[in-house]
Amino acid sequence: MKQNSVAVVGAAETTRMGKIPDVSVIGLHADAALNAMADAGLKPSDIDGVATAGISPVELAHYLGIKPTYADGTSVGGCSFMLHVRHAAAAINAGLAKTILITHGESGRSRVGAGGFGRAPSSLMGQFEMPYGVTSPPTMFTVPVLRYMKTYDVTEADLAYVSVVQREWAALNPRASFKDPITVDDVLNSPMIAWPFRMQMCCLVTDGGGALILTSADRAKDFPQKPVYILGTGESVETPMVSQMYDFTSSTAFRISGKKAFDEAGITHADVDHLMIYDAFAHLPLYGLEDLGFCKPGEAKDFIRERNTAIGGKLPLNTNGGGLSYMHSGMYGMYALQESVRQMRGTAAAQVKDAKISIAHGVGGMFAASGTIIFTNER
Amino acid sequence: MARILPEPTPETRHFWDGCREGELRLQRCTECKTTYFPPRAFCPACASRSVEVYAASGRGVLWSYVINHRPRQDMGTEPYAIAVVKLEEGPTMMTNIVGCPQTPEALVLDMPVKVRFEKQTDDISLPLFEPAKS
Numbered sequence: 203m204k205q206n207s208v209a210v211v212g213a214a215e216t217t218r219m220g221k222i223p224d225v226s227v228i229g230l231h232a233d234a235a236l237n238a239m240a241d242a243g244l245k246p247s248d249i250d251g252v253a254t255a256g257i258s259p260v261e262l263a264h265y266l267g268i269k270p271t272y273a274d275g276t277s278v279g280g281c282s283f284m285l286h287v288r289h290a291a292a293a294i295n296a297g298l299a300k301t302i303l304i305t306h307g308e309s310g311r312s313r314v315g316a317g318g319f320g321r322a323p324s325s326l327m328g329q330f331e332m333p334y335g336v337t338s339p340p341t342m343f344t345v346p347v348l349r350y351m352k353t354y355d356v357t358e359a360d361l362a363y364v365s366v367v368q369r370e371w372a373a374l375n376p377r378a379s380f381k382d383p384i385t386v387d388d389v390l391n392s393p394m395i396a397w398p399f400r401m402q403m404c405c406l407v408t409d410g411g412g413a414l415i416l417t418s419a420d421r422a423k424d425f426p427q428k429p430v431y432i433l434g435t436g437e438s439v440e441t442p443m444v445s446q447m448y449d450f451t452s453s454t455a456f457r458i459s460g461k462k463a464f465d466e467a468g469i470t471h472a473d474v475d476h477l478m479i480y481d482a483f484a485h486l487p488l489y490g491l492e493d494l495g496f497c498k499p500g501e502a503k504d505f506i507r508e509r510n511t512a513i514g515g516k517l518p519l520n521t522n523g524g525g526l527s528y529m530h531s532g533m534y535g536m537y538a539l540q541e542s543v544r545q546m547r548g549t550a551a552a553q554v555k556d557a558k559i560s561i562a563h564g565v566g567g568m569f570a571a572s573g574t575i576i577f578t579n580e581r
Numbered sequence: 582m583a584r585i586l587p588e589p590t591p592e593t594r595h596f597w598d599g600c601r602e603g604e605l606r607l608q609r610c611t612e613c614k615t616t617y618f619p620p621r622a623f624c625p626a627c628a629s630r631s632v633e634v635y636a637a638s639g640r641g642v643l644w645s646y647v648i649n650h651r652p653r654q655d656m657g658t659e660p661y662a663i664a665v666v667k668l669e670e671g672p673t674m675m676t677n678i679v680g681c682p683q684t685p686e687a688l689v690l691d692m693p694v695k696v697r698f699e700k701q702t703d704d705i706s707l708p709l710f711e712p713a714k715s
Binding site: 324393396446 | 584585586587588589590593597618619644645646647648649650651652653655656660661663664665673674675676677685690691707
């Protein structure tokens with residue numbers, strides 16, 4: 203896409219987050235959408251494009267009374283919203299719509315109006331993974347990690363340290379679910395979920411949502427909030443089954459998506475002031491740092507241990523506390539995008555001083571898909 | 582509670598028939614010779630539709646795994662490994678490792694394993710793997 207031709211002019215999360223037993227999934231979408239419209243000074247009748255995942259864009263549009271000329275129902279897991287941003291930017295440039303609303307809402311904890319988790323027994327996952335006792339993401343997303351750990355001499359303590367550093371960021375965020383400091387020992391003594399993964403290496407399960415509104419950069423200057431421009435974008439998909447990843451030590455989808463985004467943005471890694479890597483589990487930031495090219499293969503554990511991603515480090519990472527400590531409703535990508543937008547607006551709880559370029563990198567499914575958005579506040 | 586079982590499709594029927602008959606059947610491209618998994622009617626490496634089914638060795642190595650400490654209802658009450666083996670012929674395959682303790686000490690990456698079919702119903706046997714002498 204053309205650099206800086208489209209901007210985020212509305213961004214908001216649901217009014218409440220964490221445990222929201224009195225709101226259904228579609229209600230969470232709507233709450234976030236209304237907050238984002240208020241943020242942008244818009245009404246539903248001003249929106250002519252919709253995108254969402256989890257529910258259908260048809261449900262979203264009708265629920266809000268929007269009659270759009272553009273609908274995107276791309277649903278590839280938690281990074282779907284990165285893909286929605288990318289597609290929306292292209293659509294706005296192509297004239298398919300002028301003002302596009304992207305929403306997420308999920309009753310991950312309370313399960314109000316939420317569907318179940320399962321795969322048809324005739325699907326590939328139903329035939330070739332489900333019979334072996336996989337349950338939810340903790341027993342699937344984690345399957346490649348022992349191979350990664352053996353290849354690069356990564357320890358359980360290295361994984362635990364990822365959670366420790368992110369909790370330090372969460373402590374600065376009043377909206378974070380978990381704010382109390384933790385140590386490597388705390389993480390390694392937390393309940394075993396799926397060896398080598400302990401509870402504190404796994405994301406939260408919460409209720410919440412978020413929404414974004416995009417329009418052309420030329421129009422963006424007339425909106426109440428400081429525009430956040432889209433500098434580069436990437437996406438890819440890899441496999442519906444984690445057991446079929448091309449390489450257990452690296453996400454091919456991450457590499458393709460990240461490279462495409464950097465190429466579009468025309469920036470180098472040194473230009474990046476702030477980074478979000480979707481952290482459903484503690485290994486995701488390690489894979490992400492390496493596959494995006496911030497570290498060489500196997501070097502991410504030391505990069506984090508040396509506190510480069512911590513408060514005061516050269517590459518602030520997951521500054522909202524991440525899926526490990528902030529919130530995780532199921533499709534966390536929206537919250538990574540929200541934090542990038544806040545950092546670019548200068549309104550984040552743990553604001554990175556003078557940050558000009560922020561990347562939100564997402565994963566979908568169990569290493570199934572990926573999306574990368576590079577934002578800037580300078581045009 | 583009965584174990585969650587696969588429901589074969591026309592494209593995968595040969596694989597599950599093989600498991601029932603005690604043979605691990607893979608597919609191979611007759612043009613580029615690539616062996617691939619899971620089953621499909623064409624070669625994912627070169628898109629040729631000229632592919633054949635053959636009996637694989639049933640041997641591989643333990644490639645990666647987790648030990649699930651929150652057993653699924655149909656899997657009993659004890660922790661079990663959800664494993665991936667790398668087959669001698671190249672592909673990776675999810676499975677369970679049987680015939681050894683479900684512990685990190687017993688489950689060592691790269692240890693040789695061989696297939697063992699476990700009958701579930703008249704139609705379905707699952708390809709599980711057990712430690713093999715190298």
